[in-house]
Amino acid sequence: MKISHVELLELQLPLVSFFETSFGRTTARRIVLVRVEAEGLTGWGEVTCGEKPFYSYETPETAWHILRDLLIPSALAQPWNEACELAAAFRPIRGHNMAKAALENAVWDIEAQAKGVSIAKLLGGELQEIPCGVSIGIQNSVDQLLEKIERELAAGYQRIKVKIKPGWDAAILEKIRNRFPTIRLMADANSAYSLADIEHLKSFDRFGLMMIEQPLGWDDLVDHARLQRQLKTPVCLDESIHGPDDARKAIELGSGKIINIKLGRVGGYTSARRLHDVCRSAGIPVWCGGMLESGIGRAHNIAMSALPGFTLPGDVSASRRYWTEDIIQPEVTVTARGTIRVPDGPGLGFAPDLRRIEKACVRREAFKH
Ligand code: OSB
Ligand code: MG
Numbered sequence: 198m199k200i201s202h203v204e205l206l207e208l209q210l211p212l213v214s215f216f217e218t219s220f221g222r223t224t225a226r227r228i229v230l231v232r233v234e235a236e237g238l239t240g241w242g243e244v245t246c247g248e249k250p251f252y253s254y255e256t257p258e259t260a261w262h263i264l265r266d267l268l269i270p271s272a273l274a275q276p277w278n279e280a281c282e283l284a285a286a287f288r289p290i291r292g293h294n295m296a297k298a299a300l301e302n303a304v305w306d307i308e309a310q311a312k313g314v315s316i317a318k319l320l321g322g323e324l325q326e327i328p329c330g331v332s333i334g335i336q337n338s339v340d341q342l343l344e345k346i347e348r349e350l351a352a353g354y355q356r357i358k359v360k361i362k363p364g365w366d367a368a369i370l371e372k373i374r375n376r377f378p379t380i381r382l383m384a385d386a387n388s389a390y391s392l393a394d395i396e397h398l399k400s401f402d403r404f405g406l407m408m409i410e411q412p413l414g415w416d417d418l419v420d421h422a423r424l425q426r427q428l429k430t431p432v433c434l435d436e437s438i439h440g441p442d443d444a445r446k447a448i449e450l451g452s453g454k455i456i457n458i459k460l461g462r463v464g465g466y467t468s469a470r471r472l473h474d475v476c477r478s479a480g481i482p483v484w485c486g487g488m489l490e491s492g493i494g495r496a497h498n499i500a501m502s503a504l505p506g507f508t509l510p511g512d513v514s515a516s517r518r519y520w521t522e523d524i525i526q527p528e529v530t531v532t533a534r535g536t537i538r539v540p541d542g543p544g545l546g547f548a549p550d551l552r553r554i555e556k557a558c559v560r561r562e563a564f565k566h
Contacts, residue, residue, distance in 0.1 A: 198307065199276045202205030202234040203564045204302070205261060205400040208491065208557040211518055216489060219362035219389035220251040227257045228491050230554070231264065241298035241549050242281050243494035245461030252387070252436065253415075253435070253462065260296040265562060274392045275566045280304040284467035294439060294464035299360075310544040315500065317539050317546075319469055322503025326536040329345035330356035330510035331518065332487060334387065335365050339372050345427050346373065353535035355510040356381035362389040367397070385410035388436060390419050399427055407509075408433040409453050418443070421452040431455050432451075435486055439463060441471040447478045455509065457486040462496055464519040469501055473481075477506035478504045483553060485511035492516055492525030496540075496547040498557070499529070503539045513537060524553045 213373040225312045244264075246255035258473025271286050290297070309319045317324075333351045336342040338447040346357050359373065361384045373382060383406050390398060390412045398412055407485035408431040413420045415436040425432045431454035436455055437443055440463050446455055456476055461471050476483045498513045515531045515559065516523035523529070525547040531537055 198235045198278065198311065199566070200235045200272050200304070200477065201232055201566050204232040204265060205271065205562045206230045206554065206558050207233065207257060207261070207560040208524070208554065209559045210491060210520065210557050212489065213521060214286055215334070215518070217519065218262075218324050218360045218385075219387045221249070223247065223313045223489065226489055226491070229257050229260050229264075231299040233300070233307060234305070234330065235307050236257040238279050238307045238310045239495045240303040240310070241301035241545065242301070243490055244295050244305070245300040245355035245459065245488035245490055245494050245496070246295045249483045254397060255293060255295045260299070263290065263293045264300060265564070267416070268296060268349065268351060269564045272300055272304070273564060277304070278416060280308045281467040284465055286390050287464075289436065294468075295461035298461045298465035301467065302460060305466050306544045311541055313488075313543050314538070315541050315546050316466075316497070316544060317500040317503035318394070318541070320500065320504060322500065322539065323505045324503045324507065324539060326532070326538050327499060327502040327507065327513065328510040329383075329531055329535050329537055330354055330358055331514050332512045333360070334527075335360050339369055343372065343376055346377065350377070350380065353531060353533045354514065354534040357384065358383045358410070358500070358512065359383075361386050363394070374404050381407050383407040383410065383433070388413060388415040392423060395424060395427060398424065399504070402429040405433060406430050410457060411435040411437065418447050418450050418452040421447075422450040425451055425453055431448040434437055435459070438472070440468045441475045444472050444475045444481070448475070448481060452483065456480070456481055456483050458501070459486040459488060460501055461488060461494070466501065470504065472502050473506045482506070482508045484509040487514070489519060491520070491566060492523040492529065492547060493545075493549060495529050496499045496525060499539055500536055522553055524550050524557065526550050
């Protein structure tokens with residue numbers, strides 16, 4: 198497969214409603230898309246970083262730089278047999294996993310189309326329907342949060358994740374549990390606590406959470422291990438797992454019992470699949486996290502979630518929760534049982550809506566072999 202063209206596009210997309218975590222509030226997304234052409238086929242990928250380096254150090258600007266000056270020239274330099282070879286070629290560049298993932302995943306889209314199969318199938322995915330949960334941000338009031346939970350449960354979602362931070366934690370979890378005693382509930386702290394809060398975190402055991410996600414340092418495995426030893430609630434790692442090797446270390450240390458896999462954070466499908474395999478052989482359940490993706494990134498998340506180790510409901514939900522107009526056709530919808538059907542058409546299985554992409558595009562740059 199010879200890559201002939203690559204294009205970077207930056208889109209500005211307003212969210213349907215604000216999304217707030219312990220590190221801040223997002224009202225619109227700046228999304229960098231990668232469009233790759235090879236052998237007459239077109240593949241798409243999405244850079245999933247936030248606008249500011251609060252979740253990870255990547256931003257749209259760092260991704261644009263790394264893609265333009267390093268990854269795209271490397272991808273254009275030689276022909277490839279399989280998309281996973283790009284992951285190997287990108288390895289000398291340290292970090293910048295979200296930039297790498299966008300380009301590698303676009304090439305997976307092309308490879309799948311060339312082979313006439315879905316990306317899910319090419320990866321070794323088995324699930325035809327994936328279980329879905331929602332991630333609900335910090336709200337202006339508890340009533341607003343309870344109302345949102347009610348609405349998502351009515352739509353069929355299988356589990357509710359709420360964002361927590363000091364001052365928006367035990368009291369709101371208490372109110373949620375009083376109102377919804379038996380729902381599958383979890384909390385994501387996005388690194389808002391430290392070991393100094395251990396007694397407070399231990400007190401959350403009374404809420405019967407499925408898990409608590411990334412309570413401690415964004416790059417920590419050691420403190421999480423100490424915390425997990427004292428908690429009944431399973432710890433789930435998000436921010437601090439960047440690939441299969443981190444998972445191996447986390448498992449060895451006992452830093453958590455569950456891992457959230459995000460394609461961008463781990464650097465693309467090749468790394469994500471290995472990470473999934475490491476967890477599966479260790480009996481660690483995984484689920485697919487979200488980064489407020491457009492339809493392109495969302496479609497990639499659906500493909501990955503078809504792997505058999507994705508046994509817990511993920512944060513992959515319907516397009517309409519984020520966008521008035523998503524940039525793919527059809528938009529992602531969720532069944533009344535709280536699942537998304539994995540498409541079986543070739544490649545991504547959703548068609549990029551070029552008109553909507555053009556409308557939202559604020560910057561572009563093209564590269565040729
Ligand atoms: O920690 O999982 C997270 C969104 C942006 C950055 C980090 C996270 C999230 C979410 C939202 O929880 C998941 C989604 O709905 O896409
Ligand atoms: Mg998280």
